[in-house]
Amino acid sequence: MIESVDFGQVNWARAQFALTAMYHWIFVPLTLGLSVLCAFFETLYVRTGNNEWKQLTKFWMSLFAVNFAIGVATGIILEFEFGTNWSNYSWMVGDIFGTPLAIEGILAFFLEATFFAVMFFGWDRFSKRMHLFSTWMVALGSNLSALWILIANGWMQNPIGMRFNPETARFEMLDIWAVISSRIAISHFTHATSSGFLLASLFVTAVSSWFLLKGRHQTFARRSITVAATFGLFSAMFVAFTGDEHAYITVKTQPMKLAAMEGLYKGKKPTGLIAFGVVNPDKQTGDAGDPFVTKIEVPGMLSLLANRKLGSFVAGIDDLVWGNPEHDIVGVDRKMKYGRQAVSSLADFKKARKTGDSAAAVAALAIFDQNREFLGYGYLKKPSDAVPPVSLVFYSFRVMAGLGTFFILLFTLFLIQSARDKLTANRWLLRIGVISVFLGYIAQQAGWIVTEVGRQPWAIQGLLPVSVARSNLDSGTVAVTFFIFLALFTVMLIAEVKIMTKQISLGPEGSAL
Amino acid sequence: MIRHALNFYVEGFRNMRLGRALWKIVLLKILFLFIVIKLFFFPDVLKVTYDNDTDRAEHVLRRLTQSAETDQEPLPPVAGKK
Numbered sequence: 167m168i169e170s171v172d173f174g175q176v177n178w179a180r181a182q183f184a185l186t187a188m189y190h191w192i193f194v195p196l197t198l199g200l201s202v203l204c205a206f207f208e209t210l211y212v213r214t215g216n217n218e219w220k221q222l223t224k225f226w227m228s229l230f231a232v233n234f235a236i237g238v239a240t241g242i243i244l245e246f247e248f249g250t251n252w253s254n255y256s257w258m259v260g261d262i263f264g265t266p267l268a269i270e271g272i273l274a275f276f277l278e279a280t281f282f283a284v285m286f287f288g289w290d291r292f293s294k295r296m297h298l299f300s301t302w303m304v305a306l307g308s309n310l311s312a313l314w315i316l317i318a319n320g321w322m323q324n325p326i327g328m329r330f331n332p333e334t335a336r337f338e339m340l341d342i343w344a345v346i347s348s349r350i351a352i353s354h355f356t357h358a359t360s361s362g363f364l365l366a367s368l369f370v371t372a373v374s375s376w377f378l379l380k381g382r383h384q385t386f387a388r389r390s391i392t393v394a395a396t397f398g399l400f401s402a403m404f405v406a407f408t409g410d411e412h413a414y415i416t417v418k419t420q421p422m423k424l425a426a427m428e429g430l431y432k433g434k435k436p437t438g439l440i441a442f443g444v445v446n447p448d449k450q451t452g453d454a455g456d457p458f459v460t461k462i463e464v465p466g467m468l469s470l471l472a473n474r475k476l477g478s479f480v481a482g483i484d485d486l487v488w489g490n491p492e493h494d495i496v497g498v499d500r501k502m503k504y505g506r507q508a509v510s511s512l513a514d515f516k517k518a519r520k521t522g523d524s525a526a527a528v529a530a531l532a533i534f535d536q537n538r539e540f541l542g543y544g545y546l547k548k549p550s551d552a553v554p555p556v557s558l559v560f561y562s563f564r565v566m567a568g569l570g571t572f573f574i575l576l577f578t579l580f581l582i583q584s585a586r587d588k589l590t591a592n593r594w595l596l597r598i599g600v601i602s603v604f605l606g607y608i609a610q611q612a613g614w615i616v617t618e619v620g621r622q623p624w625a626i627q628g629l630l631p632v633s634v635a636r637s638n639l640d641s642g643t644v645a646v647t648f649f650i651f652l653a654l655f656t657v658m659l660i661a662e663v664k665i666m667t668k669q670i671s672l673g674p675e676g677s678a679l
Numbered sequence: 680m681i682r683h684a685l686n687f688y689v690e691g692f693r694n695m696r697l698g699r700a701l702w703k704i705v706l707l708k709i710l711f712l713f714i715v716i717k718l719f720f721f722p723d724v725l726k727v728t729y730d731n732d733t734d735r736a737e738h739v740l741r742r743l744t745q746s747a748e749t750d751q752e753p754l755p756p757v758a759g760k761k
Contacts (some may be wrong), residue, residue: 228697231698232699235705238708238709239708239712257725257727257736258739284687286698334732367734452707509744510747512747513744513747516741552690639724661704665700
């Protein structure tokens, strides 16, 4: 008998996790990027000996401090939610998650916290070089924190280096280096951190553009824009490069996510890339409907980007759900049968262990071992349950990639005008610079929607769906804490905006911590 | 050396203006999260419900096997998995 799942509770728990993660990701990328930019600014001060660079560094550092203070500990709430709303998941992955999160806490956080004090208190107490070293250590510590978190998340997307132990109902780490060096984890890290550098560059450019529009602190603003636009241009290009790499790996590890990103239902060769499209909201897997109401397709481009091979086949949602023997694809419908075999043999093992029937336990384990990689599919009710929300993933990807392309153009224009000393003469560009920081935040959130909504229904790809990962809690309880967090995060965001805008309005002269 | 480090922090905080406000926000937030939110709203469900790891494992295993359906014949190993 299939247990009826309280999707009310699942969806409240999902909504709460998404809310927390999205608020957390408002603060984190600016911390990642602005810490590095501050280190660059201070390097210029130490190299030139020019106190104007010192004043500039201190100003951006004060804004870094505001963002850091408001954002700190927003991530810990996610860990609270693991233990309460996702207790089954938390139990099962404890051995895997524990290591990177512990390393993050011990190594990265202490590195950051130790040198933080020197960075803020030590301007007149330490040598220039020691202080500069401390600022770089804070930048390194921040980004190292991101590494370990993204290793954990990367493992969820591509669970390797471990084995499920039916005795303890836990995934047990077999190879920590496989987990750490997973291609998904590394590309996640490089893409996420470089997106943080990009956002910080947009932030500095936006504030500096505002100063120029107001006719204030013009030398300061021009210098800031020159450094930020250079850093931003390289970051934006690196984001595009790592994004391409990430998509290439996703085709292999999470082909359903890639298919949803492209709204691709029927795979073909060659496969075109949808540059622009309006998804048909009535389209279902397996039906004959057109996936798009309208679209602009670049012929053959998806084959090249996804497989780095002209004319190659890219699997669509229908191929992955119903199978495609010609291209050696086992469909979800068949995987569900193997998955149910895994689940029932696990049940037989549990029963045999209880009755002390060791022969039956061994036999059950043997069947489980044959089907263990499909365990998660055993919990799906129907094959289409393996398909993530296509529209949301499709549009989010286009928002992210489109804005990423725009940022490359934006920073190029800023650098050209900066080199020609024509920034103040191009007020339209400065206005776009001010607005673009908000576009950067939108791109950030869109990227996480692609990767986290795109992996649905999986908490652990192929092994544990979200519906099984949850705790057995009343949905009302989860709903209450959802609204508590909504209120708390809104207050924090308003506080950040108010303190930040006040600091900005004080300008470099009035920005002492 | 410890006293030197402590003095460094004390002097640093004493000279802060914006920093003091930020630290108040950080401390208030951490207190609220760990004392109010964690204590009252976010118990570790398995730790609170069960005393030992064996029972916790049993709970999770029960959850994993609740939807069991038994196939009449075992299926052959699959090839060409994607």
